[in-house]
Amino acid sequence: MLKNYWYVACTSRELGSEPLGRIICGEPVVIFRQDDGSVAMLRNVCPHRQAPLSMGSVDGKVLRCRYHGMEFNAQGRCTHIPSQDVIPPRAHIKSYPCTERYGLVWIWPGEHALADAASLPSLPWREDEGWNGDIAQYFHVKSAHVLMNDNLLDLSHVAFLHADSIGFDSRRLEGDPLQVTVEDAYVSTRRVFKNTMQAPAHKAWRELKEPIDRTQLAEWRPPCFVNVLARNENDEAQVDLRADHFITPETEASHHYFIAMARNFRIDDEALTQKLDEGARQVHSEDVEIAEAQQTMKALTGGAPDMALKADKAVTAAHKILARLEAAELRGHEPVQAESVS
């Protein structure tokens, strides 16, 4: 797993006044919001008796352990131990660089010195007043994170797995060929279906006079982010939906899956927001179901290799980039941040 990258730890909406415990890249993390609203992240283990600090409570700037009341600030410094005055150095715990933006809370699980808020992915549509970016979803998935990564790098699955909602006629997979672009730390796939019908779900969002041109553009960046643009357009209008996918490893066999969605149409229509949210939840549940089933099968068959198809050009390219970046991280080189190459 790449460590020197920003990962999404939770959505802003998930983090209220109670601390939130989550395992990220194999490490137990507690996320909390101080009284000024800023987020902090610490190792989720009290050094006293290893109770999870996420069971505790926030008091102003500090997080108090629920068990025996030890207190820690945002830097992981222990600031109070009941029944004693001296605070020994080993009472301090690890903190993680973190920030909040785009309605998402971000963690840098790697080296402190390398963390750089400027290297967050750029998601301008999530801050543009002409867009509605209210939807942010979270799924806990019992599969290796690479399975969800690969899912998003081969959107031909949409024709089959999501046939009833956002699918398209699978016969067009040959007629409308896939354009794959590979750069140093970037892979994109683009497919434009000319003169086609709107997908059932798209029609419900904003029905256009048919036929339309439908664009499916997926832009992948390490460690595991995929920005997907779904566009329907004709002479009447251009309707864009952007679904940004963030995949955060939990353990070797599980991950956190976040999807933030933004649209440039009917942006004040809250009923539509709810309908989109529900529809997307159904779609992403199908992805979760298949990833978990793959994981089960891989466990059963002892990890036999996958078979790359022509449609997997982007998957293969991304795996090569990841292997190179992981090797570089092991050698101690600087990471290649997503934004630096896009």
Add this chain to the structure above:
Amino acid sequence: MLKNYWYVACTSRELGSEPLGRIICGEPVVIFRQDDGSVAMLRNVCPHRQAPLSMGSVDGKVLRCRYHGMEFNAQGRCTHIPSQDVIPPRAHIKSYPCTERYGLVWIWPGEHALADAASLPSLPWREDEGWNGDIAQYFHVKSAHVLMNDNLLDLSHVAFLHADSIGFDSRRLEGDPLQVTVEDAYVSTRRVFKNTMQAPAHKAWRELKEPIDRTQLAEWRPPCFVNVLARNENDEAQVDLRADHFITPETEASHHYFIAMARNFRIDDEALTQKLDEGARQVHSEDVEIAEAQQTMKALTGGAPDMALKADKAVTAAHKILARLEAAELRGHEPVQAESVS
């Protein structure tokens, strides 16, 4: 586990138009019914990304993967890959010999060349118009399959475990001795209780003027089939119930348990069929409960050996036959099919 034998994979009723995934003798299998009604069985792993094909759908003669739309015919040949024309040889997958008879769907998990439909067990009462064979039950059991095998080879347990339903007075275990017959690939136990009362459940099926003679005949054949005849008779009538038990290993510590029942009395009485079905479900649940409890205890105690009793003559004989057949299969000899010796 013996491989060159027919095993029950599912009941006919379980297999509708959707494919069915099941692990059999350690192998993931997908079972599906083609549009002509015939059954087919393939390895339940798409070679592309190892999604289970049982999540897919049947289209005429082919099974389509739900994830990216690869299609496979009943022989396991890949017949279509979306986005490409060439089908590489490693896209083909393993198929299993299979057939459907007696209201049951059968798999041959071993070598194709040795599969022979004529070697299916003979269950004439399941095809005789004078019998009602509507009941077919399935249980998933979290225990080694041999525990259920042994259960059926020592029916003295009926006096205790099933005392309230099909039980008998345990004091008769000494008065009415057990006849055990052992052949090359066959073991039977027979007990006749002369001048006895009908069991509570038997009475409900068809009450006879008491006393009656009650026969309990169990015929075991490898790999793991036991045909049980329960007969109540006197001058008034002879009432036969046949319960055929089929045990299919899933993993080392779990199995599939099928019971097909047929009766030669009140054969058009659907209310009785339902009552029998419910009663038998209760009885078999008791067997499942004890097998799972044994499995738990064996795991806890590290597999200490069982203690053979006099009542275990048939169990011991069957274990010897199984050991001989397993050794023969490992040496590559031809299997001894059940029907060839009975």
Add this chain to the structure above:
Amino acid sequence: MLKNYWYVACTSRELGSEPLGRIICGEPVVIFRQDDGSVAMLRNVCPHRQAPLSMGSVDGKVLRCRYHGMEFNAQGRCTHIPSQDVIPPRAHIKSYPCTERYGLVWIWPGEHALADAASLPSLPWREDEGWNGDIAQYFHVKSAHVLMNDNLLDLSHVAFLHADSIGFDSRRLEGDPLQVTVEDAYVSTRRVFKNTMQAPAHKAWRELKEPIDRTQLAEWRPPCFVNVLARNENDEAQVDLRADHFITPETEASHHYFIAMARNFRIDDEALTQKLDEGARQVHSEDVEIAEAQQTMKALTGGAPDMALKADKAVTAAHKILARLEAAELRGHEPVQAESVS
């Protein structure tokens, strides 16, 4: 785990006419009540096919296996095997010394010869007519038993974990210092809060004119017993609640947790008994929740060492005593019983 000690196996109320299966110090035990009311304990594994005897039934003085009807008396002697006359020696099974007192059923998992009913802990308040000792609770806890042991040896946690019910102002942890007494096989902690308010829960039990003096006395004895006295007193009255805690290891990572409570006020008030029972259940659920969370964290972090604080003087002392007693038990020395030193 210490073996040559009395442990609580179950509460008297848990043991009706059906046998009860429980894993104690890693060993499967079946507990049953003979027709004269006396308790008996055997290894919970039928030697025939390893079915748990706890699925069976009691008939007078014997426990009958539910599977094939073998019978065992309180000494573990097999007294009957259906279908045969000869009872082989290996049909006999292990029995455990056991007794019933204080509304609790006790087991001695170690050597028979060392068991001595006189070495049971002394709990006079549970047999005194001036006390109501009706409350006995049981929790199954998925954590190492030492975590619950340590919980009770550092009652500073009450100020935090149980703040809403039996808590106190945590600032008094420094003002009212802890008195720790350590003997050969005894550790106690005592804290007296002078001129304080009653805890919310205490007030509901019996409200006194404030201020009061509150005493919190915990007396620990090996293997894992803690008698806690909670006293509220002023000129008006002295109100005592005694909560006796018994921790019985199940496996390395789980334990049985029993709490017996007695009070010397409003002893005929059954509504109060129920209220106390419910309140205490909530408090102990909080302890269970934290112990299970610690266990999860310890599994995740690979067992990093705890950090002892000043408040842990009693914990550290008890751990030393346990280490000494375990070493002695391994060397085969006689155990030091709780009562012999108190």
